Amino acid sequence: MKLASFDIFDTTLIRKCGKPENIFYILAHHLYPSNKAKREDFLLWRKKAESEARRQAPGKDVTIDDIYSSDRQKGFDEYSKKELIEAEKNVEAEQLIANPTIRDIINKKREEGYTICFISDMYLPSTTLKEVLAREGCIKDDENVYVSCEWNARKSNGSLYKRLKEKLQPEKWEHYGDHPTSDIKVARSNGIKATRVDTSFNSAEENVILPKQSRKSYESSILAGYSRAARLKFGNRYSTLAADFIAPAYISYTHWVLEKSKDEKITTLYFLSRDSYILQRIAEELPHEKIGLKYLFVSRKSLLLPYMSNASAKKFLAVQDKQTIIGKSVDELLKSLATDKEELTGNYGTNFGYNKIHNKRDEQDFLEKIFGKTSSYLAELNRRAATKRRVLVKYFGQEGLLNDKKRAMVDVGWLGTTRLMINCILKEEGYPETLFFYYGTRGDVLGCQYGQYLTYYRPDQMSTEGTTIIENYFSASPYPSTIGYIESNGKIEPQFKTNGKYQENDITRNNISVTMWLCNEITRLLPHKWSPSSVNRGGIEIPLTIHFWQWGKSAVEEMLKLKKDIDIAPLQTASEFDDTAFVRRLTFKELISIVCLGGRATAFDRGSLRITCGKNIFPAIDKIARFTCKIRRKLYLKLRK
16 A cells, blocks of 8 residues: 555645744634633633643643543633634634645545545544544545544654554555654654745745734734735745735735724715725725725826916926926927927927937926926926816716715825826816825925825834835736726726736736735634624734734835845846846846946846846845945045035
């Protein structure tokens, strides 16, 4: 007989909540949802109960019945021994999901003619574990589960392996497990071919479990556990980035938006394309009571010309980065104003002696020729802008935005030019301004004179590198960029940069799938203040939300560290960022330029360095790049003096 045995916990089955002790924390909340003192007492007792049972029965592997013996359960008389045992079994079962990688191996071994069994050092009965394994598609009716408490023998000391070898007498035995000692070392010492299964927490997840300068919290550990579970469940290189970084960042932010919306009595939230597509999907999964959730097709490009109705140089500069056009291409500036050099020269006699705005003189010359009193194009610009505005306002009306006084916009954020343009258009058309929610803002974010805003992370809490990753990868959308609007058959339709309205790729598909699963699972543990009864949704009401902010912040910070155990190859498939590759392999010349001279080649150069140099060499190269940056900074300050 050929035998293939599989460890159960952290091999075949994964606890969604992570660490085993988190089961007891969830159980305590299940038993005493409104009694904090009782919860803490039970949690302390349950953690000690198993060791106490083992102490009182030396040489015996204890069962769950032993752990909940009547003489040790005093103080929790609200529940019988049977009820406590069943509650723990139910919580454990609910928290377990299959490891798809191992499930595939099990199926393969069956096809190869192996007898399949499952073994575990565990106090739960084999019947309970077999039910879960069957539910998860891992075991067949004629296959067996062997647990230490029923055989009074353990993997950890090799006795369970010996007992099974005597019983089954396999000619060939392969074992799969996660523990380096009991599943690998001890198994091999008993003549078994053992294969290590790695389901450990990666560096990003470990950082959530044990945040710096903070005591260990069950809530943070649970959140890290769910990230790990999602990573293992979906099991591809895209799912790692989604589970450990995107989901924590955006679930926490969206939950905050909904809570703030409730406080502000918001009736409708408009999620702005393209960055907020995934945020709307998350909001739909989270409890949101009667708050309407709509997706609004807008972009800086689709808003600029309608905003420029009654055009002026001041108005134009207000939506430029740092309120200047120096350094920008004349062709691109004219394109944004619905014209080009050929039209201006041929129809209006306007010429430019430069292709790029090099200095203040060029800037003034350009603004005077377009917006000055003698500009021959200004009247036509205003006409074209007014035409575009009429269609845009119709689109706003069609989407219900104009009639909704208690509305708000949801965006990723940074500078606030979209807020400025939308609120300017609304105000000039006689409608009230709208509140904006931002994930983060820059230090020079446009002030509240352009409309009120609330931000999840302040400028000092978000790295500029983080904004690039968030905008380009975290916020990947299946919709192309909106470039304008057209009226057709009495309906306003957005027009897109590329053909087709909706097209998923591997990034968006995995980001959405992983985040939706995580969102749904975590929601089951949250207090559902907006639903008639949290019990109806299976909620246990664990206070995870107070840890969301740090969970999300840690995600971005860990992403930027580019640790060895994080595969960032998917970043190479992200779309271009401002017509520049996001991440790609660098030439040797580009590498030297970035590391030694502070040059730029891609939108996220540190990511490109990691891809080019490899994960092992990158830390040293990154250190050199940071050192040369400090030297250049010192030289600059010295020369400036």
